[in-house]
Amino acid sequence: MRVILNSRHADHAAPGEFEAGAVVPCHEAPGRFGAIRGALEAAGGFTFENAAPNEECVAAVHHPAYVAYLRGASAEAKRANGGGLNSFWPTVFPFGPNPRARGAHALRGAYCFDVYTPILPGTFGAALGGASAAFRAAELVAAGTEKSVYVLSRPPGHHAEHDRCGGYCYFNNAAVAAQHLSRLGKVAVLDLDVHHGNGTQHIFYDRADVLTVSVHGDPAGLYPFFSGFADETGAGPGLGANMNVPLPPGIDPNGYRPALAHALDAVARFRPAFLVFAFGADTHESDPIGGLKLPTDFFGEMGAAVRGLGLPAVIVQEGGYNLGALGASAVALLRGVESR
Ligand code: SP5
Ligand code: ZN
Numbered sequence: 001m002r003v004i005l006n007s008r009h010a011d012h013a014a015p016g017e018f019e020a021g022a023v024v025p026c027h028e029a030p031g032r033f034g035a036i037r038g039a040l041e042a043a044g045g046f047t048f049e050n051a052a053p054n055e056e057c058v059a060a061v062h063h064p065a066y067v068a069y070l071r072g073a074s075a076e077a078k079r080a081n082g083g084g085l086n087s088f089w090p091t092v093f094p095f096g097p098n099p100r101a102r103g104a105h106a107l108r109g110a111y112c113f114d115v116y117t118p119i120l121p122g123t124f125g126a127a128l129g130g131a132s133a134a135f136r137a138a139e140l141v142a143a144g145t146e147k148s149v150y151v152l153s154r155p156p157g158h159h160a161e162h163d164r165c166g167g168y169c170y171f172n173n174a175a176v177a178a179q180h181l182s183r184l185g186k187v188a189v190l191d192l193d194v195h196h197g198n199g200t201q202h203i204f205y206d207r208a209d210v211l212t213v214s215v216h217g218d219p220a221g222l223y224p225f226f227s228g229f230a231d232e233t234g235a236g237p238g239l240g241a242n243m244n245v246p247l248p249p250g251i252d253p254n255g256y257r258p259a260l261a262h263a264l265d266a267v268a269r270f271r272p273a274f275l276v277f278a279f280g281a282d283t284h285e286s287d288p289i290g291g292l293k294l295p296t297d298f299f300g301e302m303g304a305a306v307r308g309l310g311l312p313a314v315i316v317q318e319g320g321y322n323l324g325a326l327g328a329s330a331v332a333l334l335r336g337v338e339s340r
Contacts, residue, residue, distance in 0.1 A: 001045065001046055001047075001146075001148060001149070001150055001334055001337075001338060002046075002047050002049070002137075002140065002146055002149050002150070003040060003046050003047065003048045003049070003149075003150045003151075003152050004049055004050075004051050004133040004134075004136045004137045004140075004149060004150070004151050004152070005033075005037070005048055005049070005050060005051075005133060005151075005152040005153075006033075006050070006051070006126065006129035006130045006132070006133045006152070006153055006154065007050045007129065008122070008125050008126050008128075008129035009030060009033050009126050009129060009130065009153075009154045009155070010030040010033070010122075010126070011120075011121075011122025011123075011125050011126040012030075012120055012122050012123045012125075012126035012127065012154075012155050012170075013026075013029060013030050013120070013122075014026035014028065014029075014087065014116075014117075014118050014120070014168070015086075015087055015118070015120075017115075017116055018115055018116075026116075026168075027168075027288060027289060027321040028116075028154070028155060028156065028168035028319075028321070030154070031323055032154055032320065032321070032323065032326060033152065033154050035323045035326045035327045036152055036317065036326055036327050036330045037152060038327060039326075039327025039328060039330060039331050040152075040327070040330065040331060040334075042327075043331045043335075045338075046150075046334075048152075049136075050133075051129070051132045051133040051135070051136035051137075052132060052136075053125075053128050053129060053132050054128075054131075054132040054135050054136075055067075055128065057131060057132060057134075057135035057176045057179075057180065058128060058131050058132075058171050058176065060176065060179045060180070061162070061171075061172055061175045061176055061179050061203055062160075062162060062163065062171060062172070063162055063163035065163065066111055066162070066163035066164070069107055069111050070111070070119065070123065070124050070127065070165070070170060071124045073088055073104075073107070073108070073119045073123075073124075074119055074120070074121055074122065074123045074124035074125070075121075075124075076088070076104070077119055077120055077121045077123070078121035086120065086121065087118040087119065087120045088104075088108055088118060088119040088120075089108070089115065089118045089119075090108040090109045090112045090114075090115065090117075091105060091108070091109065092105060092106070092109045093109040093112075093113070094106075094109060094110055111163060111164055111165065112164055112165045112166060113161070113164050113165075113166040114166045114167060114224075116166065116167055116168055117165045117166050117167065117168060117169065117170065123155075123170060124170075126154075126155060127155055127170035127171045128171065130151075130153035130154060130155060130156075130157060130171065130173050131153075131157070131171040131172075131173050131176045133151050133152070133153050133173070134151045134153060134157070134173035134174065134176045134177040134314065134316055135176050135177065135180055137149040137150070137151045137177060137314045137316075138176070138177040138178075138180040138181050138276075138314050139180065141181065141274065141312045141313065141314050142180065142181055142183075142184055142274070144312070146312075147312055147313070148307075148312070148313045148314075148315060148337050148338070149313075149314055149315070150315045150317070150330075150334055151173060151177070151314060151315065151316045151317060152317055153173045153316055153317050154317070155168055155169060155170055156168055156169050156173070156193075156280075156317065156318040156319055157169045157170075157171055157172040157173035157174055157175070157176075157199065157278075157316065157318065158172060158173075158174055158191055158193060158195075158197035158198075158199055158200050158278045158280075158316075158318050159195070159197070159198055159199045159224060160172040160175075160199040161198070161199045161202040161203065162202060162203050166198075166199070166224070167195065167198075167199075167223065167224060168319075169199060172199045172200060172203060173316050174189055174191070174197070174200055174276050174278040174314075174316045174318070175189075175199065175200050175203045175204070177276045177314040177316060178200070178204070178210055178274075178276045179210075181273070181274040181276065181314070182209055182210050184273060184274070185272070185273025185274060186209050186210070186211070186270065186271065186272040186273055186274075187209070187210045187211070187272055187273070187274045187275070187276060188210075188211040188212075188213065188267040188270050188272040188274075188275050188276070188311075189204070189210065189211065189212045189213065189275075189276045189277075189278060190213050190214075190263060190264075190267055190275060190276070190277050190278070190306065191212070191213065191214040191215070191216070191278040191280075191318070192215055192260070192263075192277070192278065192279055192280060192283065192302065193214075193216065193278055193279070193280025193282060193283070193318040193319045194216055194217050194222070194280055194282040194283045194287070194289075194290035194291070194292055194319065195216055195217065195222065195223050195224060195228075195280065195282070195319065196214050196216045196219055196224055196227055196228025196244065196246075197212065197214040197216070197278055197318075198224050198226075198227040198228060200212050200214075200278065201214065201227065201228075201232065201242055201244075202227075204238065204241070204242070205234055205235050205238055205242060206234070206235045206236040206237060206238040207237065207238045207241065208237040208238050208241050209241075210238075210241065211241045211242070211243070211266070211267065211270040211272060212241070212242045212243070213242075213243045213244075213245070213263045213266050213267060214228065214243070214244050214245065215245040215247065215256075215259050215260060215263050216228055216244070216245070216246060216247065217246070217247055217249060217290065217291055217292065218246040218247060218248060218249065219246060220246075221249055222249070222291065223289075228244050228246055229244060229246060230244050230245070230246060232244055241270075243263070243266050245259045245262060245263055247259055247292070249291045249292070250291060250292065250293055251292055251293060252292075252293040252294065253294060253295070253298045253301070256283070256292070256294060256298070260302065260305060261305075264305060264306070264308070264309060267309060267311075268309060272311060273311075273312075274311060274312050274313070274314075275306070275309060275311040275312070275313040275314070276313070276314050276316065277306055277313055277314070277315045277316065278316050278318050279315055279316065279317060279318060279330075279333060280317075280318040280319035280320055281299070281319065281320025281322075281325065281326050281329035281330060281333075282318075282319035282320045282321055284296065284299075284320065284322060284325045284326075284329050286322045286324065286325045287320065287321055287322050287325070288321050288322060289321055290319075290321075296325060296328050296329055296332055297332060298332075299329045299330075299332040299333040299336065300332040300333065300335055300336040300339075301336060302333060302336060303332065303333040303334060303335065303336020303337040303338075303339070304336040304337070304339050305336075306336075306337060307336065307337045307338070307339060307340070313337070315333075315334070315337065317330070
């Protein structure tokens with residue numbers, strides 16, 4: 001299988017994140033990339049290529065002012081080196097009716113919805129590299145050159161909305177791929193990260209030609225908390241083209257299988273021409289933040305089930321934070337996708 005990767009990913013490395021009232025090392029770290037790449041190389045049968053930066057593909061799904069903000073804030077972080085920390089964090093978020101954003105501090109809150117998504121000197125370039133890799137994969141699948149292409153992307157993307165970063169995500173890589181494929185036919189986005197793909201839902205919420213389906217831990221108890229409930233079904237022309245399948249915490253393959261079957265059935269009934277599969281290995285039993293109980297070999301079953309749709313697919317890496325399980329999970333998944 002062809003793998004498109006982002007050689008600039010390590011330019012983004014958050015110095016930490018908030019957990020239980022303290023600052024701990026950020027789970028979304030550059031080592032994730034090497035863990036996956038190393039496992040794919042050791043497993044064999046994968047070819048790797050980098051993608052050229054492509055700003056147009058980002059502009060197709062994100063607000064131009066947001067893209068300009070991320071570029072400018074990354075450049076400013078490079079200049080400022082504030083107190084040696086060298087990263088910008090939102091401190092205040094918009095409140096009340098008609099919020100006005102004037103100046104750097106307001107913009108940091110206006111273009112971000114949480115405290116997991118700082119801006120560093122290399123953030124813009126790294127995020128652009130990830131989105132460009134997803135676009136390149138979509139080009140290959142759109143051309144029929146490849147049936148399935150895997151995008152080894154970080155930072156991840158599925159939490160990034162039209163004009164806000166959040167959840168370690170800046171540009172929505174899966175949405176970039178889906179937007180390109182939607183020029184040729186209907187697209188289904190299937191998101192199997194343990195967290196709700198709120199950004200992808202947001203970007204396509206009112207569109208009838210892109211179905212978004214997300215299976216994830218119940219947001220009543222898991223990030224992103226404010227979305228991912230079953231009653232979010234789309235709006236306007238997109239009514240009925242969004243589906244959320246929230247799961248109780250701690251479920252194992254026996255609990256996950258029916259939810260996955262339900263999601264796959266919705267994708268099949270939509271009769272898409274293409275699939276974008278946002279894959280998170282943070283459903284693994286050993287993940288430090290996911291809370292589900294899926295063993296490594298279940299990812300092979302998951303991949304084979306997705307392959308059963310028979311759709312040309314772009315597979316985009318989202319979360320997964322146990323470096324000891326991440327590579328084996330990705331290998332099992334992709335072997336499952338390739339099975340017949
Ligand atoms: C792409 C992706 O998977 N983003 C996830 C963002 C989750 N951010 C919240 C992390 C909270 C970590 N604290 C959990 C403590 C459990 N011991
Ligand atoms: Zn996740």
